[in-house]
Amino acid sequence: MVSILQSEWFKFRHSKIMFIILTVPIIGIFLGFTSRFSNEDFEINEWYLSLLSMNLTYALLFLPLITGVLASAICRYEHQAGGWKQLLALPVTRGRVFIAKYVLLIVLVLVMQVLFFVAVYIVGMIKGFTDPFPMVIVWKSLVGGWVATLPLIALQLWMSILFKSFAAPFAINVILTLPTILVVNSERFSSFYPWAQPFLMMYIGGETGDTFYVPWVQLLTVVGGSFILFFVGGYLYFQRKAV
Amino acid sequence: MEYVVQTTNLSKRFGKESAVIGLDMKIRKGEIYGFLGPNGAGKTTTIRMLLGLMKASSGTIQIFEKDLNKEKINILKRVGSLVENPSYYPHLTAYENLEALRKILGVPKTRIHEVLEIVRLTEVANKKVKGFSLGMKQRLGIAASLLNSPELLILDEPTNGLDPSGIIEIRNLIKQLPAETGMTILISSHLLTEIDQMATTVGIVTKGKMIYQDSIESLRMYAQQKVLLKVSDSEQAWRSLLGNGIKADWEDGIILLSEHSDGKVAKAIHTLVHEGYSIYRVEEEKRSLEDIFLQMTTREKVI
Ligand SMILES: Nc1ncnc2c1ncn2[C@@H]1O[C@H](COP(=O)(O)OP(=O)(O)O)[C@@H](O)[C@H]1O
Ligand SMILES: [Mg+2]
Numbered sequence A: 001m002v003s004i005l006q007s008e009w010f011k012f013r014h015s016k017i018m019f020i021i022l023t024v025p026i027i028g029i030f031l032g033f034t035s036r037f038s039n040e041d042f043e044i045n046e047w048y049l050s051l052l053s054m055n056l057t058y059a060l061l062f063l064p065l066i067t068g069v070l071a072s073a074i075c076r077y078e079h080q081a082g083g084w085k086q087l088l089a090l091p092v093t094r095g096r097v098f099i100a101k102y103v104l105l106i107v108l109v110l111v112m113q114v115l116f117f118v119a120v121y122i123v124g125m126i127k128g129f130t131d132p133f134p135m136v137i138v139w140k141s142l143v144g145g146w147v148a149t150l151p152l153i154a155l156q157l158w159m160s161i162l163f164k165s166f167a168a169p170f171a172i173n174v175i176l177t178l179p180t181i182l183v184v185n186s187e188r189f190s191s192f193y194p195w196a197q198p199f200l201m202m203y204i205g206g207e208t209g210d211t212f213y214v215p216w217v218q219l220l221t222v223v224g225g226s227f228i229l230f231f232v233g234g235y236l237y238f239q240r241k242a243v
Numbered sequence B: 001m002e003y004v005v006q007t008t009n010l011s012k013r014f015g016k017e018s019a020v021i022g023l024d025m026k027i028r029k030g031e032i033y034g035f036l037g038p039n040g041a042g043k044t045t046t047i048r049m050l051l052g053l054m055k056a057s058s059g060t061i062q063i064f065e066k067d068l069n070k071e072k073i074n075i076l077k078r079v080g081s082l083v084e085n086p087s088y089y090p091h092l093t094a095y096e097n098l099e100a101l102r103k104i105l106g107v108p109k110t111r112i113h114e115v116l117e118i119v120r121l122t123e124v125a126n127k128k129v130k131g132f133s134l135g136m137k138q139r140l141g142i143a144a145s146l147l148n149s150p151e152l153l154i155l156d157e158p159t160n161g162l163d164p165s166g167i168i169e170i171r172n173l174i175k176q177l178p179a180e181t182g183m184t185i186l187i188s189s190h191l192l193t194e195i196d197q198m199a200t201t202v203g204i205v206t207k208g209k210m211i212y213q214d215s216i217e218s219l220r221m222y223a224q225q226k227v228l229l230k231v232s233d234s235e236q237a238w239r240s241l242l243g244n245g246i247k248a249d250w251e252d253g254i255i256l257l258s259e260h261s262d263g264k265v266a267k268a269i270h271t272l273v274h275e276g277y278s279i280y281r282v283e284e285e286k287r288s289l290e291d292i293f294l295q296m297t298t299r300e301k302v303i
Helices: A002-013 A017-033 A048-079 A083-088 A095-128 A135-161 A167-177 A179-183 A194-202 A216-240 B043-050 B073-078 B094-105 B110-118 B135-148 B164-181 B192-198 B216-223 B234-243 B263-274 B289-299
Strands: B004-013 B017-023 B026-028 B033-036 B060-064 B081-084 B154-156 B182-191 B201-206 B211-215 B226-231 B248-251 B254-255 B279-285
Touching: A002 A048, A002 A095, A002 B094, A002 B135, A002 B289, A017 A048, A017 A095, A048 A095, A048 A135, A048 A179, A048 A194, A048 B164, A083 A095, A095 A135, A095 A216, A095 B004, A135 A167, A135 A194, A135 A216, A167 A179, A179 B073, A194 A216, A216 B073, B004 B043, B017 B043, B026 B094, B026 B182, B033 B043, B033 B164, B043 B060, B043 B154, B043 B182, B060 B289, B094 B110, B094 B226, B110 B135, B135 B154, B135 B164, B154 B201, B164 B182, B164 B192, B182 B192, B192 B289, B201 B216, B201 B289, B211 B216, B211 B289, B216 B289, B226 B234, B234 B248, B234 B254, B234 B263, B263 B279
Parallel strands: B033 B182, B033 B201, B081 B154, B154 B182
Antiparallel strands: B004 B017, B004 B026, B004 B060, B201 B211, B226 B254, B226 B279, B248 B254
16 A cells, blocks of 8 residues: 555656646735735734635635646546556555555645645735734634545546546536535535535634534535545446456 | 466457457466467457456456456466556656556565666666657566566567567567566467467467467467378278378368378378279368468367
8 A cells, every 4th residue: 555655656756747736836826916905994813814815716716626637647647658557457456546546636735735825824924914823724724625625536536537538527627616606605505515615614704613614514414425425436436447 | 287377268248249258268387378369359358357457247267276356466466467558657767667666566676677677778767758669668568567577477469569670579588588487478469470489389369269279389280281182982092091001181072191201192192093093183282370370260160
């Protein structure tokens, strides 16, 4: 298991897809400087508004899209030149290969999350914020956003293994991501839509009664439920895939 | 008898179409088994099933006398393979390609240099595989298949698409392997000449069925020329030849002399003339291996 993960990391490390991750802080900084918000009328921590507006676009749009691109990228070199048959004729179980790819993906997404908040911090520094950096809030939305993408990544990995082309899984991902923009305005629908969960988990204006910005019940049922569905679906599909 | 590979009634259907039908493949230790058949005969499909890349529709596969379904990992640890077109990671160098596999196989790093040396790719070890010629990619594929020092090496059309010098290079490479390591090799091809020059045993498939499986010598026996005699009263004539201690076969009114030195033929004719049979024709039948292969694969009948 560890050896497969090491091999996956090795292949990834030597590829240009590394740079996909670096787009995250760039997007973050860009979002930070393009969003116009004024703090002067409010008596709240100046980081809050910055976080609110930056998290919005990032969690709604960029986060689920970039994880999809990463998932495709991580299967791309197997699709390209007979990599699947070479990899799967080695003494490995398909289950472990699937898990190794998934683990690598979620670790990369966690790194992305950290980079995003580094970008938020840089934006604040440049803008000359003097209020204390709200560490607790940042942690909550960083980890919360990450947890909420776990089911999405499982489905994206499934689709990336299923389709040889780069475009097909990407298109599916876009189609599933876009409705989020409409759905987030309705509390009723957004709580059930898996693609809306990263946004809700990173929406720092949300309920704070529970550990995250989303109630535990919703976390366990919607995020947990869709995770099990997508992960098991992808796992079983890969078991039977003929290569 | 101990077989390294033994399939029983192995079949694979794609929808309604059968790609492999009731295949019984038997490969003994140390053999170079030539798996021969025209394009679309089912060679790659069979090999994919042997490697667990594809599930069989029915039948069983035993490798190293273990059931593939039950002990896949243990079996694959001892197998090296190259299936169809070479597999590689284009963005990695030759060395890095092998390193990515080595991490999983857990063999020492020195083994990478060894296998690169065997396939003579040491000089381009640090070049990206993207820019390699087909022959170089093929050799890299063979290097990859040798990484774990396999006891069973499975190569699917390793010379397909190569130029003549590339073909000779790969052929020499493959021939030297079992001598050095006692490896068993399964190599598929659609070219008989290819198999003829390497294999010790041949299995011929066509339209998913195994129509011949025996040593290469037995196959060559069929290729030997025969002298055909067309005579009056052929069955009686044949019996009298046998009575005189001359080896012959009788088929469709034609006598076939299996011993065809000048002296033997002269003796047979002398005998027949002496006994009063009329001789209409004396013909020599030459069958090349290629003819036999063609005949077998088009007639789909076991000879
Ligand atoms: N994945 C597949 N789906 C449907 N048919 C297939 C598939 N793979 C192979 N076939 C069919 O099975 C037959 C055998 O193919 P193959 O094993 O590749 O032959 P060979 O390797 O001997 O040239 C062919 O008729 C081919 O079209
Ligand atoms: Mg083939």
